[in-house]
Amino acid sequence: MLRLALFALSLLLVALISLTLLPRAEQTVPAATITLLSPSLTLFPQADADAVWHFDAESAQYDPNARETVLENITEGERVENGDVDFTLEADRVTIDRRDNLRSDAMYVHLLDSNWYLDMVARADRQVLIDQSRGKFEVPQLTYTGDGIGESRDENVRMNFDLTDFEAGGPDTIGYNAFRDDGLD
Numbered sequence: 169m170l171r172l173a174l175f176a177l178s179l180l181l182v183a184l185i186s187l188t189l190l191p192r193a194e195q196t197v198p199a200a201t202i203t204l205l206s207p208s209l210t211l212f213p214q215a216d217a218d219a220v221w222h223f224d225a226e227s228a229q230y231d232p233n234a235r236e237t238v239l240e241n242i243t244e245g246e247r248v249e250n251g252d253v254d255f256t257l258e259a260d261r262v263t264i265d266r267r268d269n270l271r272s273d274a275m276y277v278h279l280l281d282s283n284w285y286l287d288m289v290a291r292a293d294r295q296v297l298i299d300q301s302r303g304k305f306e307v308p309q310l311t312y313t314g315d316g317i318g319e320s321r322d323e324n325v326r327m328n329f330d331l332t333d334f335e336a337g338g339p340d341t342i343g344y345n346a347f348r349d350d351g352l353d
Contacts, residue, residue, distance in 0.1 A: 284314030
């Protein structure tokens with residue numbers, strides 16, 4: 169009887185060892201891009217916990233390998249901070265990267281508090297970037313209009329979302345600014 173129990177235990181050990189030596193099936197990420205038509209998306213950027221983005225677009229494609237989402241023809245885009253919309257965004261194509269930053273060749277933004285309109289365009293190999301962690305726009309070529317200003321243009325612009333920190337220029341850049349005088353004495 170003891171011999172039979174030892175034999176059964178030996179068979180069990182051999183079976184368990186052989187199971188551990190078998191190759192494991194690896195998890196694979198699907199190669200296909202996931203496409204949604206007429207989506208309404210909400211983005212909660214990890215780097216900006218007080219902000220929430222809402223987008224309505226013609227389509228959205230998610231690439232699981234790159235961990236990027238591409239929105240096509242954004243019809244409604246807005247950034248909400250602490251319950252208030254601080255700016256709206258329109259664009260033909262925007263990429264949301266794995267850090268929740270937004271990149272595009274062109275974006276049109278309306279800053280609601282200042283009532284300024286920002287027409288942001290890529291130049292050469294540099295795209296327009298909305299950096300969530302720093303709360304900044306990085307814009308190769310910017311044309312802006314709004315209350316208190318005429319039409320102004322600058323290159324290589326870095327500015328935060330509320331315009332309290334604005335820098336532009338650098339070697340071989342052009343800046344043109346026009347301010348309106350509303351009859352202040």
